[in-house]
Amino acid sequence: MTRSKELFVDKSMHFELKNLNVIDMYESNTSENYLLVWIRKGKARLDVDDKNFLLQKGSLFLLYPDQFWKLIGDQNDSIEGVLLEFASDLVAENKFFKLEEQYKLILIKEFPVVHVEEKWQVRLTDIFEWLTEEYESSSYDIELIKYKLILVLHIYKRAFENREALPELNSVAMRFSKLVGDHFMNNHSVKFYADALSISSKQLNLILKESYGRTTQEMIHNRLVYEAKRNLIYSDVSIKEIAFSLGFQDASYFNRFFKKLVKCTPLEYRIESSGFKSTIVGA
Incomplete structure (x- = not known):
């Protein structure tokens, strides 16, 4: 069975949000956009380029344009989560994507998956519920959407910087x-x-x-x-x-x-x- 529920798609802004449940395998189509995926429950393996990562409840990962990836689900514990695709122009002014952050950007490409603490998982759930409601309404405020997206990125950044055994790149x-x-x-x-x-x-x-x-x-x-x-x-x-x-x-x-x-x-x-x-x- 293959079905996708798109909550909102606006090609002019290059922004897309989906609720997803990966039973078997979901493989990407590489694009010019960034991708954030939040795992609410379940287990799966994420393959990115030539690397593999285990996903579970509380996992959050960020992928960059043109990265080749796929999710391989666990038949006994399928993933439920949210997939958020966005263009860089939505967050162009955010320092997370500035040149001075290149050190972190390289590390993120190598180690894209973080585990979010329980208290931040609750906040992420609230943010994505708000996004869902906003998209299902007849009108929306793009500035509020950008603000919520930046909040998600800051939660990711905090978890990334707090992770253990993060290597130093010279x-x-x-x-x-x-x-x-x-x-x-x-x-x-x-x-x-x-x-x-x-x-x-x-x-x-x-x-x-x-x-x-x-x-x-x-x-x-x-x-x-x-x-x-x-x-x-x-x-x-x-x-x-x-x-x-x-x-x-x-x-x-x-x-x-x-x-x-x-x-x-x-x-x-x-x-x-x-x-x-x-x-x-x-x-």
């Missing part, structure tokens, strides 16, 4: 993350990034292992695989064209590269992914 790790995002399609070598950061390949490897728990090569390869998967699922572009767009001059080498990391060929992955179903049951 400036090199942060600059590397940006460089990979800008150049991974054309530059696959560790030396390119080490030279750009004016350090040795060995030093860069040690810094990234400490900050992210992964080697330089693993991070470059993970970014390539993530982009390849996104193209295989959400586009009709040929595998050969995908290979060339990612900087592989030989499509057969791209096939071997993908199979080594994903354990199946690009074609097998595309066929398997075409069978994914989105299961959202309106609350």
